[in-house]
Amino acid sequence: MTLPALAAVLFRLASTATPLQSGTVLDIASLFPTFELRVAASVLVTVAVVAVWRLGARLHDKELEAVSMPVWHLSVTVLRLVVVAGGGGFVFALWSLSGDIGTISAQYDLGRETFVRIALSAAFVVGAYVLTSVLGRFIGEIASTRPEISDHQREIIYRIAQVTTYLTTLAVILGIWRADLGGFLVGAGFLGIVVGMAARQTLGSLIAGFVIMFSRPFEIGDWVEVGDHEGIVTEITVVNTRIQTFDGEFVMIPNDVVSSESLVNRSRKGRLRLDIEVGVDYDADIDRAAEVAQAAVEDLDEVLSVPKPQVVAKRFGDSAVVLGVRPWIDRPSARRWWRARTATISAVSEAFDEEGIAIPFPQRALSERDPSGPISLTDQRPEASPEADGGVEGGDE
DSSP, X not given: OHHHHHHHHHHHHHHOOOOGGGOOOOOHHHHSOSHHHHHHHXXXXXXXXXXXXXXXXXXHTOOOSSSOHXXXXXXXXXXXXXXXXXXXXXXXXXXXXXXXXHHHHHHTTOOHHHHHHHHHHHHHHHHHHHHHHHHHHHHHHHHHHOTTSOHHHHHHHHHHHHHHHHHHHHHHHHHHTTOXXXXXXXXXXXXHHHHHHHTHHHHHHHHHHHHHHHHOSOOTTOEEEETTEEEEEEEEOSSEEEEEETTSOEEEXXXXXXXXXXXXXXXXXXXXXXXXXXXXOTTSOHHXXXXXXXXXXHTOSSSOSSSOOEEEEEEEOSSSEEEEEEOEEESOXXXXXXXXXXXXXXXXXXXXXXXXXXOOOOOOOOBOSSTTOBOOSSSSOOOOOOOTTSOOTTOOO
């Protein structure tokens, strides 16, 4: 059986005590004489390398007081590279010394230079993957110490570094295989032109997404108004921005529309002013009404005491002098906004009732050009209306 035989071979390999100074070289191929054993050994070594690689990813997240984080990350990365290089070297030596690689090379006319290119290409691919991982952690550590760098900016910087690393690795690998880079670049240029013409709107949204992420007009959790849409920002991608309205609807707005529409961010400064209108009768004392309204609002817990609430006369209405009550709230959100607005209206209404200040209903006065006064509409008695047959109610037939 394959697995018992492989276990016996590994036990023999572990129990071999050949001194290094004897000058003998352990022949790996002799320990795995059959094709099945070599396949099983390669699979086990690959599984072990993958397990160590995953373990290294977890070790990156551990914090040690005795070792600084950069040194710890570098040590774990070097360990992972050594394990990968050792496992790859073992598998290559196993198949090379067994003669299988020589057989394949003779069958497909592959020289030593081809295998060197394959090894270099694989090394660059692994190196690019490890480099992007190191860059991601490095960028994350820098962003954690810089509050002005948001999570989205950190993510986009990491993606740009990742794409740049992979494109550079691809160019190097193409150079190793002596590919025609000139023709490749010309073809990529024509492909870029065709794609750009076919997806102008998508590319416009993509470019606008980069602009939004770096200019930071809003962040996730902000209360914004974009054109006709108002709500809380739930997600920002390089293509679109998603908003949850106060009705529970999710609206996905392309970034090119976001950049072209008027944008209002009510959470940007950390505080927001409310503007609530209340009408006062023309016969009332306007200054007294403003003082009463301001005193009523200043005692509320839902609004800020600094800046102080203000009450200003805004305009002459059809039936009243319109006052503007302007309190402030902190950490603006829809819930806090509605709560402060409701508390303000209730407080002002109760204060006006206690002080006898009337909030008039809409009313209209009719008058003639004769300045004798308004026309009375209630002194005249209504005339008797004729019946449907043309007679008067109660009359003779």
